Amino acid sequence: MTVRPLSLIAALGLWAACALSAAAEPRAQIRGEMDGALREQIVRAVGESDEPPANRFEARRRAREAASAAEALLRSEGYYQPTLEDVVEGETSPVAVVQITPGRRFVLTTATINWLAPEPSDEAAAVAASEVRMTPGDPGRAVDVIAAEGRIIAGLTRLGYADARTEPRRVVVDHAAFTVNPTYNVSAGPLVKLDGVLVDTRGPTNPRWVAGLAPWSEGDRYDPDDVAELERRLLETGVYDGVGVALAPPERTNADGHRPIIVTLTDRSRRITEAGATFSTAEGSGVDVIQTRYNRLGRADTLRMEVRLADVDSRIGADLSLPHWGVAGRTLRLSAAAVNEDTEAYRRIALVLAADLQQRIGKTSWFSYGVGLDAGHYTQTRFDPLTNQPVVFDQNLAVLTGRAGAYWDQSNDPLDPTSGWRITASAQPTAVAGDASALFLKAETQGTVYAPIDEAARTVIAARLRLGSIVGAGELSVPSDRLFYSGGGGSVRGYEYQGVAPRLPDKTPRGGTSLFETSVEVRREVGHGFQAVAFIDAGSIGFDEIPDFANLRYGAGFGVRYKLPFGPIRADVAFPLDRRPGDADFQIYVSIGQAF
Numbered sequence: 001m002t003v004r005p006l007s008l009i010a011a012l013g014l015w016a017a018c019a020l021s022a023a024a025e026p027r028a029q030i031r032g033e034m035d036g037a038l039r040e041q042i043v044r045a046v047g048e049s050d051e052p053p054a055n056r057f058e059a060r061r062r063a064r065e066a067a068s069a070a071e072a073l074l075r076s077e078g079y080y081q082p083t084l085e086d087v088v089e090g091e092t093s094p095v096a097v098v099q100i101t102p103g104r105r106f107v108l109t110t111a112t113i114n115w116l117a118p119e120p121s122d123e124a125a126a127v128a129a130s131e132v133r134m135t136p137g138d139p140g141r142a143v144d145v146i147a148a149e150g151r152i153i154a155g156l157t158r159l160g161y162a163d164a165r166t167e168p169r170r171v172v173v174d175h176a177a178f179t180v181n182p183t184y185n186v187s188a189g190p191l192v193k194l195d196g197v198l199v200d201t202r203g204p205t206n207p208r209w210v211a212g213l214a215p216w217s218e219g220d221r222y223d224p225d226d227v228a229e230l231e232r233r234l235l236e237t238g239v240y241d242g243v244g245v246a247l248a249p250p251e252r253t254n255a256d257g258h259r260p261i262i263v264t265l266t267d268r269s270r271r272i273t274e275a276g277a278t279f280s281t282a283e284g285s286g287v288d289v290i291q292t293r294y295n296r297l298g299r300a301d302t303l304r305m306e307v308r309l310a311d312v313d314s315r316i317g318a319d320l321s322l323p324h325w326g327v328a329g330r331t332l333r334l335s336a337a338a339v340n341e342d343t344e345a346y347r348r349i350a351l352v353l354a355a356d357l358q359q360r361i362g363k364t365s366w367f368s369y370g371v372g373l374d375a376g377h378y379t380q381t382r383f384d385p386l387t388n389q390p391v392v393f394d395q396n397l398a399v400l401t402g403r404a405g406a407y408w409d410q411s412n413d414p415l416d417p418t419s420g421w422r423i424t425a426s427a428q429p430t431a432v433a434g435d436a437s438a439l440f441l442k443a444e445t446q447g448t449v450y451a452p453i454d455e456a457a458r459t460v461i462a463a464r465l466r467l468g469s470i471v472g473a474g475e476l477s478v479p480s481d482r483l484f485y486s487g488g489g490g491s492v493r494g495y496e497y498q499g500v501a502p503r504l505p506d507k508t509p510r511g512g513t514s515l516f517e518t519s520v521e522v523r524r525e526v527g528h529g530f531q532a533v534a535f536i537d538a539g540s541i542g543f544d545e546i547p548d549f550a551n552l553r554y555g556a557g558f559g560v561r562y563k564l565p566f567g568p569i570r571a572d573v574a575f576p577l578d579r580r581p582g583d584a585d586f587q588i589y590v591s592i593g594q595a596f
Contacts, residue, residue, distance in 0.1 A: 025049060028066035028086075028096035038077065038102065045073040052093065059094035063087060067098045078106045078140035078180065080173050106140040106173065109181040111148065116167060120188035124159045128186070131155040140180030145171060149184055156188050160221035162247050163189030192222040192247070195258035197230075203267035206298040210234070210263055213324055219258060222247065227261060234265070236360075237300035237323045242266035270294055278310075279590050286310030300324075306337075312497060315339040317352070329360035333370075345498050345509040346480030350376025356403060364409040374399040380480040381508040390504040395435035397479055402429040411450055415567040416594060418457035421449045432479060440473035442482060444515070448596050458525040464596045466491075468515035469545050475513055483511025484541055487553075489589035490596075491517050492539040493574030494555025496584060501541035502551055507582060512541035514548060519596060523561070531561035531568065535595070554578055557586075567593050 027049045030042050046066040053059035063086035074082045081103040089095045111132050115125065131151035134144055149166055156164035167185035174181065197214050199207040213233050215226045231245040244264035253259050272292045279285045286308060293303040302321040308314055317337025325332035333356045341348040356370030380393040404427045411420035425445040432438040446466040453459040468484050475483065486492050487499035487509075498509035517539035526532045536556040542548025557574030572589045579585070 027062045028098050032100035034102050042070045045069045056094045059088045059096045063096035076142040080106050106178045106180050108138045108140050109179050110136050112183040114185045116187040128152045128155045145182045160191050161188045162192040162222045193258045195260040198260045199263045201265035204298040209299040239294045239300040241268045331358045347379040350374050367406040370403045372401040390506050397434040400431045417450045418452050418460045423447045438473045438477040441471045444468040460523045462521045464519040466517040470513040471545050484515035486539040492537040492555050494576040500539045500553045512543050514542035516540045516547035529563045533559040
């Protein structure tokens with residue numbers, strides 16, 4: 001499509017919007033001396049009509065309806081003595097008019113709480129009174145009077161009076177004194193103390209496991225925040241389609257005067273099979289088949305089995321996730337896989353085992369610690385600084401790794417953030433045994449920040465910085481899969497996978513002991529569900545412990561995102577800005593999710 005048709009379409013859209021705007025008019029004109037904000041409220045309450053009245057009878061009906069709506073609005077705002085007159089002007093083109101004199105605004109007096117039996121404790125009564133939050137002399141708005149009643153009940157509920165309720169309130173409007181005096185009739189009910197948990201489910205969930213998640217002990221005072229926390233703990237497992245957590249009715253009170261919490265669970269499908277595919281000109285293609293099984297052990301567990309066939313990383317393996325392991329928010333993850341990595345820098349065929357404990361902090365942040373064991377055959381091509389020639393190693397190695405990591409997320413959306421920041425950090429003390437031995441520490445951190453340019457966040461600037469270092473061993477002593485590489489869809493776009501680092505004489509990518517990467521993206525909403533992106537990336541691989549900027553490579557490009565409920569689909573085209581012999585003219589990346 002050329003620019004001219006696009007301009008025509010835009011002009012037609014603007015014309016249509018203006019036509020719609022012009023067609024809408026107030027159902028009645030509002031006249032009279034009053035505050036501008038009050039006038040706007042009345043106009044909104046009266047509403048609009050798509051066409052003018054056809055005759056004086058229709059205009060009269062509209063004027064009366066508008067006067068009724070205006071009077072209701074005025075009374076709700078504390079104007080209890082307004083003067084309203086509905087008028088029709090004109091013969092051939094009648095116009096509905098409402099002439100308004102709001103009168104004096106009534107003000108609040110001190111609110112009264114009338115306690116009905118059974119009354120709460122003095123402490124609870126004082127808290128409830130503080131929740132009124134209405135000062136004598138404030139405007140006598142109906143919405144404030146009603147909201148105060150809700151806050152009284154909420155305050156009592158937080159203190160354990162779960163059955164607190166209100167009887168009809170009494171509000172005296174004194175037309176002589178121009179005052180509004182509310183009296184709340186409140187029954188607190190008995191103080192509720194909790195029993196255990198009753199689980200209602202058709203699934204295999206173990207009730208004892210659910211009871212262990214409750215953040216209270218038998219005999220504790222009812223707290224709605226604790227009930228909500230139990231619901232959140234069950235929902236975050238991802239195993240249930242529905243979770244209901246509610247206090248049992250009064251008739252379920254036991255002999256000790258305690259009431260249970262009833263948990264209703266609706267299991268999701270016990271087994272889900274998925275298939276996916278990825279493609280990029282840098283990393284090749286791949287096909288995944290994943291089967292996930294839920295709640296096989298009756299404690300909201302997730303077993304994920306994967307078969308992946310890809311140009312770079314093929315594997316078959318399984319991961320078992322056990323949420324709330326020992327304490328709430330802590331997840332035990334066990335994994336085992338047979339992997340075949342075939343990259344330009346190395347080839348690895350290995351059995352990989354890992355066990356990690358991840359502790360949630362807040363809603364989306366966490367820290368983790370664990371151990372991993374890799375055992376297999378490595379074919380590695382390295383650079384010999386003495387001969388300046390590549391050296392090929394065929395080794396059988398066992399690699400034992402301590403794993404510690406943390407993730408702080410202060411962004412506004414886990415899938416497509418538009419503001420905030422994130423930081424990840426990891427440290428891996430590693431011991432190598434077999435045909436070679438080494439001890440070293442691999443540390444890595446990455447920070448991302450998201451800054452909206454406009455209030456609607458239609459344009460967002462996203463930036464990323466990643467640093468890494470290996471301490472305690474040189475390039476020749478560290479297994480190739482533990483060295484740093486850069487280049488590809490998740491690092492420096494425009495270069496092939498592992499293509500940023502210097503190459504050996506035989507064109508093999510050279511892994512390093514330090515890493516520096518940075519990226520900046522400008523993301524702009526363009527139409528419903530689409531986003532245009534322009535970006536520039538930079539990165540370097542170093543051969544000392546401190547990142548080296550001497551080998552910096554730059555890539556730039558553009559892309560498009562299509563937003564779906566589970567996250568955006570990404571397609572990028574990137575170009576190397578300092579292309580070397582052997583580098584492609586451009587690279588294409590297609591995947592799910594933002595680049596960072």
